[in-house]
Amino acid sequence: MSRLPAVSFAPEGVLVRKALDRLERGPCGAHELAADVFGLRGGPREMATRLVAQLLDDVPEVVRGGPDGEVWRLAGRGRATAEQPARGLRDLRFAVVDVETNGGIAGAGGRVVEIAIVDVDRGAVGGCYSTLVDAGVTIPPWITRLTGIRTEMTRGAPSFSQISDRVRERLSGRVFVAHNAGYDWGFLRAEMRRAGAAVPRGPRLCTVHMARRLLPGLERRGLDAVADYYGVEIRDRHRARGDAVATAQILVHMLGEAERRGWTTWPTLRRGLGRPPRRKGRARTAAERRKGPPSESDKG
Missing domain, CATH: 3.30.420.10 (Ribonuclease H-like superfamily/Ribonuclease H)
Structure with a gap:
């Protein structure tokens, strides 16, 4: 598969807000987030992972975890771990x-x-x-x-x-x-x-x-x-x-x-x-x- 080009998203843009709204309902995998935010359904998993990472990697209120780093959640939400403690304001x-x-x-x-x-x-x-x-x-x-x-x-x-x-x-x-x-x-x-x-x-x-x-x-x-x-x-x-x-x-x-x-x-x-x-x-x-x-x- 061809390499996905780097994409820049506005930090207060519609897509970031849409992702945050989805994560307020609970942790979510990259594939599901890509489907909800980008409408990318049934696409390659690598593409979903890269798109979500480019969208959310630098957003401080969001943290990622899971065995492959493909589970996203809001800081302070979900079960805290030693590697990814829950964060307050x-x-x-x-x-x-x-x-x-x-x-x-x-x-x-x-x-x-x-x-x-x-x-x-x-x-x-x-x-x-x-x-x-x-x-x-x-x-x-x-x-x-x-x-x-x-x-x-x-x-x-x-x-x-x-x-x-x-x-x-x-x-x-x-x-x-x-x-x-x-x-x-x-x-x-x-x-x-x-x-x-x-x-x-x-x-x-x-x-x-x-x-x-x-x-x-x-x-x-x-x-x-x-x-x-x-x-x-x-x-x-x-x-x-x-x-x-x-x-x-x-x-x-x-x-x-x-x-x-x-x-x-x-x-x-x-x-x-x-x-x-x-x-x-x-x-x-x-x-x-x-x-x-x-x-x-x-x-x-």
Whole structure:
């Protein structure tokens, strides 16, 4: 049989959600999953195994086991073993990301000029990777006033193509988290594609969306407002490292809030939070996003 080409699936796409919904009913073999998700019935077992692996291998809330590694189940579901213990929500690994940009739109002239990635493991904030990025662009004065980042500061910093492997490594096997995740993810994805690098796969979690569900009485859900609610100090505001560390600390508090509601696994958290609302109308520019209201999804 000819070799099955590598296929990339969107981590929040229809097929991944369909597979997760099926696994919520219990563990499932690769052949059965391929039939339910892809409609592949009666096909070669090798093809079913490869397709399901390409779909789910990098999704942290899913684990595989069985004698041949062809049985899939949700983390925290089914009988735990020494080789594959059941995992709760806090056992998942999170990567909290913040990017600073030149003020443009992702994929249309907008470029990342600074990035930070903070690990959160077992409910504790871990190490942080951060760097300025030389995107070969001029940083406009209003971005410099906001962030303190000047064009000359980025000159000599690594390009995104030079750090893309490290970024992917830091995100691999982790839940991508950001305050207004769609914004940061959009820029990271655009930069990875521009660098010719594979876009990291896995689920994403937005702390703005979490605040909307967990803190319904909070009038504003920008980073400053949520940090103030939890008593988190933001050091070096509007710089990638400072904002990412603060968001990571906020995430730890929010995971505690979720557990108190009984959302102790990724599937229960996903159901409890519901799907993030789709924003209508034209995409807002970074300048509009930074101004705060009227959107609750703003970071500022």
